[in-house]
Amino acid sequence: MTKKSESNRASQRSVKLQLDSSLIDDAKQAIANYPKTPSEQIEQWAYVGMIVERQLTGQEQLQLMTGEAAVSFKTNTNKEGEKRR
Secondary structure (H helix, E strand, O other), X not given: OOHHHHHHHHHOXXXXXXXXXXXXXXXXXXXXXXXXXXXXXXXXXXXXXXXXXXXXXXXXHHHHHOOOOOOOOOOOEOOOOOEOO
């Protein structure tokens, strides 16, 4: 994430949401060793989720959410740091 995108998000208006308490508990566990708040962790998950969602079909999203599929990661650059085509 770039400094520009971080500052854009920081200047945006925030709203209150009702979330499942288990999500908040998971966020608290995830940040146990990091200087973040549960809200910051959930916001990060939301942004990562939006990026991933754009890469998946509806069927793939359902499979991921039900545990029928797993995520793998591939960088957009090769060993020399050049962008893949």
